Amino acid sequence: MNKFTLSVVIPTYNRPDLVIRAVxxxxxxxxxxxxxxxxxxxxDNSSIESPDLSVYQDLIFYRMxxxxxxxxxxxxxxxxxxxxxxxxxxxxxxxxQGSVRYLANLLSKLEEDDYPVYQFSTKKVYQVEQIKNNFLLxxxxxxxxxxxxxxxxAVFNRKKFLSTGLQYPDNRVGGEHLLWWKIAERYGVPSYAHQIVSVSDDAHVRLTHFSSQIKNAAHYQELAEMTLKDFGERLCSDYPSEYRRIQLAYITYSLLNKQSKKxxxxxxxxxxxxxxxxxxxxxxxLPDYFIKKLFLFYRNYNG
Known part of the structure; x- marks a missing residue:
C-alpha cells in the first residue's frame, strides 16, 4: 500500500456549478x-447559496x-x-486523469526533503533550452x-511549508507570485513540465479581465505596492525592466483608484x-471617467 496522501484544496467564490465540477x-x-x-x-463567504457537498465522502467544507x-x-x-x-x-x-498516480510515484519518497513547494505546468511553461529532463529547480x-x-x-509539502512561516499574500486579487519569488529566493522551487491540472476559461469574469482590473484597482495598487516593498531594492538593482514594469503598474492602478495625487x-x-x-x-x-476609458482603449488595443 502506497503511503502517499494528498489533500486537494479548492478555494471558491460564487461558482457553485464550477466547484462541483472541480470536486x-x-x-x-x-x-x-x-x-x-x-x-x-x-x-470565501459567497454571496449566493453554496452547493450541497455533504454527499461526497472525505470532503471538508469550510465557509470563511x-x-x-x-x-x-x-x-x-x-x-x-x-x-x-x-x-x-x-x-x-x-x-x-492520472495526476494523483503521477504525484504518488514522484512525491512519496520526498517528504523529508528541503523544498516547501513543488510546481507543475498548466501548459508549456518553460523555455525549452533552459530545462533538462522536463525538470527545473x-x-x-x-x-x-x-x-x-x-x-x-502548486503542491505543498505541508509540514515543511508551514514551518517556513511564509504564506499567500493577503490580497483580494491574489499575488501568489510574491510567495513563489520568496520561496525561490530562499529554497528554490522544483518545477516539472508535466501537466496535472486542466485550466479552464469558462468562469463568468476572471480577475485578469480588463473590467475586473478597473473594478479591483485598489487591490492591484496594493499588490504593486507590496511587490515594491518586498522586492523593490533587488529589482531596481538587478532587474530594472521588471522594476519599471511594477512601478508603471503602481502608477496605473493609482490613477484607476482615483488617487491621481499619489x-x-x-x-x-x-x-x-x-x-x-x-x-x-x-x-x-483628467477626470476619472476619461482615465478609465483610456485604460480600456489601451488594453483592448494592445491585449
Whole structure:
C-alpha cells in the first residue's frame, strides 16, 4: 500500500456549478492504491447559496467568516489539511486523469526533503533550452528571466511549508507570485513540465479581465505596492525592466483608484522614459471617467 496522501484544496467564490465540477474531477482520481485523497473546499463567504457537498465522502467544507480574497482562503485550506501533501486547485479548473498516480510515484519518497513547494505546468511553461529532463529547480533569477512563463499548479509539502512561516499574500486579487519569488529566493522551487491540472476559461469574469482590473484597482495598487516593498531594492538593482514594469503598474492602478495625487508623487522618481512620464502626468489631471476609458482603449488595443 502506497503511503502517499494528498489533500486537494479548492478555494471558491460564487461558482457553485464550477466547484462541483472541480470536486468531481478529484473524486475521479481516487484509487484504493492510495491511503487518502482528501478534498477541502473553502468558500470565501459567497454571496449566493453554496452547493450541497455533504454527499461526497472525505470532503471538508469550510465557509470563511468574511470575504477576504484567495490568499486567506488558500491558507485556511492548507491549515485544515490533514495529509502530507496539499495540491491547490482553482474552482474553475479540473484535476487531470492520472495526476494523483503521477504525484504518488514522484512525491512519496520526498517528504523529508528541503523544498516547501513543488510546481507543475498548466501548459508549456518553460523555455525549452533552459530545462533538462522536463525538470527545473527554479530560482528567483529564473522567474525574473522568464524561464518560467506561465502559471503552475502548486503542491505543498505541508509540514515543511508551514514551518517556513511564509504564506499567500493577503490580497483580494491574489499575488501568489510574491510567495513563489520568496520561496525561490530562499529554497528554490522544483518545477516539472508535466501537466496535472486542466485550466479552464469558462468562469463568468476572471480577475485578469480588463473590467475586473478597473473594478479591483485598489487591490492591484496594493499588490504593486507590496511587490515594491518586498522586492523593490533587488529589482531596481538587478532587474530594472521588471522594476519599471511594477512601478508603471503602481502608477496605473493609482490613477484607476482615483488617487491621481499619489500617482504624480510616484511619477516624480519613477524610472520610466521621459515621454511616458509626461503623458502619464497629463493623464493624471483628467477626470476619472476619461482615465478609465483610456485604460480600456489601451488594453483592448494592445491585449
Amino acid at each position: 468531481e474531477s478529484v473524486i475521479a482520481e481516487r484509487d484504493d492504491t492510495y491511503n487518502k485523497v482528501e478534498i477541502i473546499v473553502v468558500d 467568516p468574511v470575504n477576504g480574497g484567495p490568499g486567506p482562503a488558500r491558507m485556511k485550506g492548507i491549515n485544515l489539511a490533514t495529509c502530507s501533501w496539499v495540491l491547490m486547485l482553482d474552482d474553475d479548473d479540473i484535476l487531470m 527554479a530560482t528567483f533569477d529564473d522567474y525574473m528571466n522568464k524561464v518560467i512563463i506561465d502559471d503552475l499548479t 500617482a504624480r508623487h510616484i511619477l516624480k522618481t519613477a524610472r520610466i522614459n521621459k515621454i511616458l512620464k509626461v503623458i502619464l502626468w497629463i493623464i493624471s489631471w
